[in-house]
Amino acid sequence: MPIRLHVARWSDATEGNSDFMTDWIAPVAASLRPWAPLTVFLCTIFVGALAVLVAIRVRERADSRRENRQIRKLERWTTAGVWSFALLVVITLVMAVFGLIPAPVDPPTADPEASLDTTGSPRATPTVTPEPKVASLPPSDEACPAPGDARLEERVELEVYWWCTGPAVAAGGGWDHTQFQLKVRLGITAEPRAAGSVRIGTSPPSTIRILVPYADTLHWMPPTKTVAAGDKPICVYVDGVPYWAIPPNINDDAQKGPDGSWNFASHWEPGDWMQSDELLSPGEYVGDRSHAEQPTSPGQRGRNSTDLVFTVPADAMDAMYGLALFDTGTGADASTWTLLDGCLQIERCMNESNRRHPATF
Secondary structure, eight states, X not given: OOOOOOOOOHHHHHXXXXXXXXXXXXXXXXXXXXXXXXXXHHHHHHHHHHHHHHHHHHHHHHHXXXXXXXHXXXXXXXXXXXXXXXXXXXXXHHHHHHHTSOOOOXXXXXXXXXXXXXXXXXXXXXXXXXXXXXXXXXXXXXXXXXXXXXXXXXXXXXXXEEEEEEEEEOTTSSEEEEEEEEEEEEEXXXXXXXXXXXXXXXXXXXXXXXXXXXXXXXXXOOOXXXXXXXXXXXXXXXXXXXXXXXXXXXXXXXOBOTTSOBOOOBEEOGGXXXXXXXXXXXXXXXXXXXXOSSOOOGGGSOOOTEEEXXXXXXXXXXXXXXXXXXXXXXXXXXXXXXXXXXXXXXXXXXXXXXXXXXXXX
């Protein structure tokens, strides 16, 4: 025959009885237990103070001429002290005894999900949906390929001569505080010993892109003409880390802000450098380092034909990896791309020394 073990609860053993210990003393003990240490401490202070007082009184008696009267006072003080001490000792003992009596504690309730039903099979555990995490997992290789890397071949050099930031404009005409504009004046030089030409076009898919950390959702809100052009951010692995490679805004896609001013616009015109085919042969370059020392009219800021403007989510500015020049071929499949060069923030690509007022370049 199977043996069943039953453990009685405290309430089972005392149910229906009006036991004095559990109905009255135990609750009182539970309420007094926290005060027992304080009572012992106060008793110790009181006894010490009483001993000091008695010593003072004894010394006063020896020095006093009215010895009999002092003796009577001393006897009264001593008697009161003894009775007070005795009372405190009794209270301390009572509280100590009460402290040894355990207060009734309700037994823990069994976990219903761990119990068995009448058939002996475990009950189904409800599904718990985990809370979303801030950090997202890297995308799969299929969703975020790693382009080829030809930086060590040194076919081309990408530089940021000057840079600045400015506000973005929302579709309704107000300032969009979730975005900002990054304006850069670039210099690109094809190395004299490079094999073959280098494409530097910004038509989709753009060869020049800014790299920001990858996230499952990228809140990218460029101007309307840039959206209509069809280029878009593409996920790529660079140096073993996934990034969004964001294309620049198309030329002249400036927007008027709520104060009536216009924000930045790209002016990418390789034809101004005799490179209308957007191809740099070995030894050729585009870019003008000159700039104005103070804000001035556009004609005094140097040649702006290598100015690019990027719309970047505001929360990606501090973690921006840098600018990259890709050989994108003619397709948006990043697995067929090749990274030619980069101007990276870890190498201080954009810093305070090359930051300028927007109206100086």
